Ligand SMILES: NC(=O)c1ccc[n+]([C@@H]2O[C@H](COP(=O)([O-])OP(=O)(O)OC[C@H]3O[C@@H](n4cnc5c(N)ncnc54)[C@H](O)[C@@H]3O)[C@@H](O)[C@H]2O)c1
């Protein structure tokens with residue numbers, strides 16, 4: 001029997017842990033707060049992040065990372081991007097040496113501009129062939145409700161990718177494999193930034209033409225960055241690119257879109273954080289790290305730059321719109 005440790009009990013960690021358990025994998029999920037671990041273990045519910053969703057009996061909760069990680073074949077990292085390094089530092093002695101390490105986080109580390117798979121390989125001194133990422137149009141609540149969705153599992157080692165695919169394939173969750181880790185990670189991190197832009201546009205009252213233009217030109221700039229880093233454009237045209245971009249940019253369930261919408265309505269950063277239900281909207285930090293990464297590769301990302309200026313330099317959304325439209329014209 002495959003055993004997975006899911007490290008992090010937020011919305012997506014919990015929803016994905018449920019998928020694994022529904023697929024027949026034994027799951028031990030780690031929560032930071034003992035009372036939440038206890039709720040998951042004894043009430044089969046994560047009342048803070050996914051209230052009303054009954055978790056399978058095969059899914060257990062603990063606040064002890066040693067208990068979660070003991071004998072795990074798969075270690076799923078489900079904490080926010082900017083805390084992943086610190087978490088891994090404290091867990092590194094507990095991670096089984098041959099376990100496959102899978103990142104769910106969608107971000108680029110602020111201080112180092114590293115992708116999450118690079119952070120994992122660096123901190124755990126793991127060969128990159130052991131590190132996988134999962135990314136796609138996977139809004140946690142919908143997946144937890146069992147609504148059909150597809151995703152991509154990318155790993156340089158195809159055999160590990162196939163084992164991971166088997167461990168989470170259910171009647172409602174369809175994982176595809178891929179070896180393009182860079183493309184999946186760049187798609188996942190950057191779509192959060194584009195979703196912030198869509199939310200901002202919606203918040204100031206702009207309509208569907210604007211949103212479609214942002215999504216499409218957003219995809220163009222994300223693809224430019226991905227290709228510069230070595231990704232395949234086909235990955236960004238797939239579930240981890242277009243798929244996730246569309247889901248996140250259009251759904252009211254997206255924390256990033258909701259955050260941007262609150263800013264567009266004239267709210268403060270604090271108002272926007274409340275609109276994201278107090279949960280992590282990764283794009284708020286990633287807009288800065290993605291922009292820096294793009295600059296270091298000489299890649300132009302005007303939408304990402306605009307989102308950074310609104311979130312961190314006090315620019316008004318309508319001024320950012322004018323600035324974007326005032327750029328020199330070019331061919332598509
Ligand atoms: N929610 C979704 O629909 C969804 C879907 C796909 C991917 N993701 C990605 O998955 C990652 C996790 O997202 P989430 O939705 O579970 O986030 P979340 O905000 O719901 O939960 C994050 C979890 O990490 C914990 N946490 C926060 N700071 C921590 C720290 N310093 N140390 C340890 N734990 C800490 C929180 O207590 C919480 O349990 C993000 O990168 C997100 O972009 C989310």
Ligand SMILES: O=P(O)(O)OC[C@H](O)CO
Nearest residue numbers: 136137138139254255256
């Ligand atoms: O709620 P968000 O904005 O973090 O987006 C959720 C997922 O990443 C969608 O795939």
